[in-house]
Amino acid sequence: LNERDIINLFSRSTGAKCRQLVQGIGDDCAVIRASGDRLWLVTMDTLMESIHFDSAWHPPDSLGRKSVAVNVSDIAAMGGRPAFAFLSLGLPQSFTPEWLDLFSRGLTEACRQYGCCLAGGDTVRSAGGIVITLTVIGEVASKQILYRRNARPGDDVWVSGTLGNAAAGLELCRRGKAGEKDAFPLVESHLSPAPRVDLASRLAASGMLHAMMDLSDGLATDLAHLCAQSNAGAVIYADLLPVSGLLQETARAMGIDGRRWALTGGEDYELLFTAPARNRKKIIGLAEEGTLSRIGCIDEKSGVRLAEGKPGKESQPLKDISYLGYDHFQSDA
């Protein structure tokens, strides 16, 4: 069973009829009809010690901020704003009051920054490591919401920021090189990512997009989800992938293919979206220069295919990279 199989198992029967449910399992958030033209967005993400973070190098305040950020990113990815957060915290016998104090400071600081309030939760003893689950509830106007499923053939495929930074930062931490000169931006991308709440809201409000989601499992996997839900495919161009100079240098120094980080590295919490080609110029104008990159286009085939080169100059054959990357329940696909 891989993660998709498990999700399908629970999706086969969702229990009761869902009168107010606009969107259930399958997008960044569940969508619930609130009142008038307001929708509620609900998301839930867990960070497990030894799986998602290593306490040896993850400062507790960064971890507190990250646990909020990864959920807020899901709300942002549908065009919404976070409003309420709920925390379930599992603590092993060995936890210290100092760790907890710093963790709670980071968490409440992030809640304040993103405009959501910690409204409840649960604290339990863990027989394993630290377990952090947050549920975040957000809001969005119904005319502003963006789903994964509405990408259309001919759409441009866009991403925000540069890709692979969090994967590079994780590798630096693993190799004990997090403290090295210049490593900070990459390491910080892993330790305390910054979801694109304002940018996502502006993009959604523009009415110029067809589909949006956040990049949490890596471009190859996340774009494959978006394509599958839109009954479409995508071609992306290797030369258009936004990769920072710092990532390239770091990869070279480690003897690693930096492009693999950009294509399959998870946890960037950047935005992935599609929009009609006619909106290109206006979309570029919605963000600071260099923030948004057009990396390919949606077509009527299926799967995500990588082209070497640039549009019009791509070399054949294309390589299918759908779902390439990390699955928590299987070794590398």
Next chain:
Amino acid sequence: LNERDIINLFSRSTGAKCRQLVQGIGDDCAVIRASGDRLWLVTMDTLMESIHFDSAWHPPDSLGRKSVAVNVSDIAAMGGRPAFAFLSLGLPQSFTPEWLDLFSRGLTEACRQYGCCLAGGDTVRSAGGIVITLTVIGEVASKQILYRRNARPGDDVWVSGTLGNAAAGLELCRRGKAGEKDAFPLVESHLSPAPRVDLASRLAASGMLHAMMDLSDGLATDLAHLCAQSNAGAVIYADLLPVSGLLQETARAMGIDGRRWALTGGEDYELLFTAPARNRKKIIGLAEEGTLSRIGCIDEKSGVRLAEGKPGKESQPLKDISYLGYDHFQSDA
């Protein structure tokens, strides 16, 4: 640090201002203003392997039902009805598809029974044991909601059902006696508790109650919370505690004080509520005969005090039993 200290740590700063938040940390659920006279109730509870359940004896379908039930009980305790459930499931490397299939059947069956739909969540790998976190969102009319904080001196203290059954059932499981003749009702109380959704809703709709909560941490602890939040105290009478004959027999056979199970045993998921004495007869009429028991009264002192005997015939001195029982973060108080 005990569990209350940890909750206080997170309560000291809840992040952003909470415009729509009617009730934050401190009751069975967070309460959010929805539209008109409707309120939303949000609760989140975690079941950890080796802490809250033992996979050696807990059938996966019962565990799936229980993970829904413990959350639904919080919604019911404020007078509401569950509507949506969100599941975060942490699975160790060793999980089997058979376990997962049964667990998901139990979970979706309980969702259907209680009228909530599974609308989203997260599935992750666990480096420790199985971790099950559910968030349940429910609804209640604003004039029907019941908080913990409104108990008043002179109120009767009531409970539903019989107390201590889940603690007795747990002890039977621990001693390998779960399969014994007649053990079933007690064991089932531990493995798959049945929250009082309909009864709670009827009690809340009657308008005759002042305060309500569910019994999850044991009467001595839960009533102490209710009293502290109401700036009041309570006396309960040993002879009025509803204890089943089966529990008494089981305790006797094990050489255990069955009353300790009734006073401090957790996870009964029965209702604890207070109401003015003038409503006694009408309240009795809201449930099947024998379901509701009046066990004491609220007064202007502080803490929960146990009286031997019956009202008017209690023997002095009273014993303070506030918070007696199980705290996940400390050994027995």
